[in-house]
Amino acid sequence: MRVTLNATGRPWVDLESEMLAWRGGDVAWRDGRAAVYVFNSGDDVMRVAHDAYGHFIAENGLGPAAFPSLKRMEREVVEMAMGLQHVPEEGAGSMTSGGSESIFLAVKACRDWSRSHMPVKGVPQIVMPYSAHPAFDKAAHLLGLEVVRVALSDGYLADVSAMTEAISKRTIMIVGSAPCFPYGVIDPIARLSTLAQEHGLWLHVDACVGGYLNPFVAALGVALPEYDFRLPGVTSMSADLHKYGYAAKGASTVLYRHKSHREAQVFHFDDWPCGHMYTPTLAGTRPGGAIAAAWAVLNYLGWEGYKEKAARIMAAREQLLAGLAELHLRVFGDPQLSIVAFGAAPEEDLDMLAVGKGLYEEGWFSSRVRNPDGVQVMISPEHDRFMDQYLDTLGRWVERGRRGELATGSKDVRYS
Ligand SMILES: Cc1ncc(COP(=O)(O)O)c(C=O)c1O
Structure with missing residues (x-):
């Protein structure tokens, strides 16, 4: 049914709590779960912008x-x-x-x-x-x-x-x-x-x-x-x-x-x-x-502030690259910045789009790429606090994929 404008206004306290409750269903980007859409560089920066x-x-x-x-x-x-x-x-x-x-x-x-x-x-x-x-x-x-x-x-x-x-x-x-x-x-x-x-x-x-x-x-x-x-x-x-x-x-x-x-x-x-x-x-x-x-x-950040954020991104990136190597996943090309796309070795029978979907179902939101199929992440400064968790979760889904436990074959890279 179509929502209509309420006849009289409602108190802001009620509206605010309702809206914030809805937010509970959104990707938990404050907990590092979004490697797309949000660029979290900390509460202080967010406060200044706000x-x-x-x-x-x-x-x-x-x-x-x-x-x-x-x-x-x-x-x-x-x-x-x-x-x-x-x-x-x-x-x-x-x-x-x-x-x-x-x-x-x-x-x-x-x-x-x-x-x-x-x-x-x-x-x-x-x-x-x-x-x-x-x-x-x-x-x-x-x-x-x-x-x-x-x-x-x-x-x-x-x-x-x-x-x-x-x-x-x-x-x-x-x-x-x-x-x-x-x-x-x-x-x-x-x-x-x-x-x-x-x-x-x-x-x-x-x-x-x-x-x-x-x-x-x-x-x-x-x-x-x-x-x-x-x-x-x-x-x-x-x-x-x-x-x-x-x-x-x-x-x-x-x-x-x-x-x-x-x-x-x-x-x-x-x-x-x-x-x-x-x-x-x-x-x-x-x-x-x-x-x-x-x-x-x-x-607020100035040159030094941005440089410090960049250093955090690069450290998180290093951790990601090391984790991917341990999982025997390959990086696509030679990305030098905050975006890394990765997938299985060409000879391996591992459906990376299914792995990406598994991550998404557990609340980790990032992009996927096709031909070759892979997962793409865009690292923000605050991700350095969550990279261990990400790699653990990724490892589990890769493991499941390698054991043949995932529904494979879909070429759809969108999430719905
Ligand atoms: C390389 C590149 N160009 C352009 C855009 C479009 O930017 P916006 O979403 O702000 O319109 C994006 C968005 O991710 C991008 O990554």
């Missing part, structure tokens, strides 16, 4: 003249992001509601910018690796573009030679991830940068996962492949604050090499009663809380 969000819950980023506080915070967040990613002085960026919006805006900017700078005949194309996020397909669908997904090379990386061959007269954008979601590996962005320059193409680097993680992992001494604006062919980048920036949900950044690229992102409209309307992003009204929370968390 309070900052609350202070600006009614304020609206659509009105910078009314809210110079938000205008300042957004500018400072974008400047910090540009600093982390080495965007040149003449670059620019925006805060958005998330990775999908950042990617949408970069694709929109590329489409509109290329109309005047590198026009193509027919439907413009994006060439990208098979591992790139579906947000590009969504953007292309909405913007009337075509996507060409190119098979990966060894190591689950973008195959630059195959991408070169896939480039046509209609190609306007190429994409690389740093890292990609399915396998956590950083594509060869340096080679993609050269390719973009050779063909005069727009290169978007999807650093939704890595934007606020890679600089700090590198600062720990890990030799990561180059991926940011120091590579001259990189035109734009998406980097999510609500992932490893540990900000409240609804916060990402999109960055551009040049202000003229960002100018192609914005929407101007004049022909209605209220005159000129300028919206830099897809949204009209923009939550002040998301801007405030991102600003507060960035300042």
